[in-house]
Amino acid sequence: MSGLLLPTWLLKGFRETLFGVFLAWLGTFTYDRLVRPLAASPVHVGKNQEERRSEVGSHLAPPVTPPSPAPPPPTATTPPVLVKETLPVGPITFTDGTQADVYGHQCHLPNGHTSNFRVVIFSAAYSWSYERDDQVQLNGQVLPAEEFVHLLESSRGLREILGKAHELIAVGTASCEGSEQSQEDDRARSRALALAAWMERARPWPDGVSRPVLSVHRLSLGQYRPDRTRGQACDPAHSGETVDQRKVILMAVVEREADADLQWCIEQSLRRDDQLESWLGHYHRFDLNATSAGDLQ
16 A cells, blocks of 8 residues: 555645744744843942943043133223332432432322322532523533433433333423523523423333323423512522522323323422422423413413
C-alpha cells in the first residue's frame, strides 16, 4: 500500500502552524538576548564618582565668572565733581635770587559765591624804566625782554601760575612824573600790553591745546598820585625816588563765576586789603582791557 495521502487543505494548515511557532520563538529569543539588556535600570553613581566627574569637568571647562553689572548712570540730582587748581601763595624766589610776593585773594559775589585769584608783585629790585613802556629794570639796569621772558618761564612758581591759571592779568602802572595825566595813563596802558605779550610768550601750553583769543587781560592802574596832604611831592628831577610807583605786577585768576564782573571783583577785593591799599589807593585808574586813552575817560 502506498503512502498515506493527506488532503491538501490539511497539509497547508500544518505548514502555516509550524511557521507561526517558529516566528514566535524567534521573537522571544530576540527580545531576551538583545532588547532586554538595553532596557536595564540605570546604574546609580556614588558620591566619589560625582566629585571626580566635577573635577574632570573643571579641567576641561573652567567656570566663567559673569561680569559685574555696570554702575547706574548719574541722576540729575547727583552734583558734578569740580577739580580746582591750587596756586602758590607767599614769596617766590627766582633763579637769580630775586623774589616776588604772591598774595591770595577772594572776591565775595552778591549771590554768595566766591572767585579766587592771586596777585604777584615783583620786589623793589624790579620796576618799569622811567618814561619807557617796553623796558623793565633790575636794580637800576635795563633787563632785556628776552631775559625777562626767561625769568617768567624758568621760575617754578611763576611757571605754575602762568600754566594753571584760569585767566591771567597783566598790570600797568605809571609814576607821578609827567605834566599830562592822560599821557601817563597811556603809558600805564602800554606797559600792561607789553607785560601781557611777555606773559603770553612765557606761558606754557600743552600740546594740542589752542590758545584762546584773549588769554591775558590788561589792567591799567594809570598814574600814581602823591598824597600832598601828607607832605608827599613829585619831583621829576629825582625819578629814582619814584621807582616803587612803577611796580611790576601780574595777577592770576584761579576760578571765577561765568557771570562775575572780573574788574569789579578784583577791585573790591584789593580795596579791602590794607597792605595793598596803602599804595594801590594812589592810582586813580582801575580799567580792565582799555585799548586807548579815550577808553580811560
